[in-house]
Amino acid sequence: MPDPRWQELYNAAILEFDLTQLPERVEAACHAIHQYRVQKRQSLSAAESSELDEALRVLFRLMQRVA
Numbered sequence: 001m002p003d004p005r006w007q008e009l010y011n012a013a014i015l016e017f018d019l020t021q022l023p024e025r026v027e028a029a030c031h032a033i034h035q036y037r038v039q040k041r042q043s044l045s046a047a048e049s050s051e052l053d054e055a056l057r058v059l060f061r062l063m064q065r066v067a
Contacts, residue, residue, distance in 0.1 A: 005032055005036075006029065006032035006033050006035075006036045006052075006055075009025070009028045009029040009032045010029040010032075010033070010055050010058075010059070012025050012028075012029070013025035013026045013028070013029040013059060013062065014058065014059075014062060019066055022062070022063070022066055023063070026059050026062060026063055029055070029059055030056065030059055033052050033055060033056060036052065037052060
């Protein structure tokens with residue numbers, strides 16, 4: 001099961017309306033996702049890996065739209 005911390009930060013980023021705060025929120029979410037990957041290492045399931053990859057894709061697309 002994914003770490004609630006990265007999900008919390010991810011949700012905060014995708015729900016952020018203030019475009020001045022968005023980059024900071026996206027960075028925090030990306031960092032939390034990376035930390036989760038490092039923490040889990042070999043025990044990361046394929047489903048978790050796919051979920052994290054999709055979250056990163058969404059965050060990247062979000063930043064592209066506001067750029």
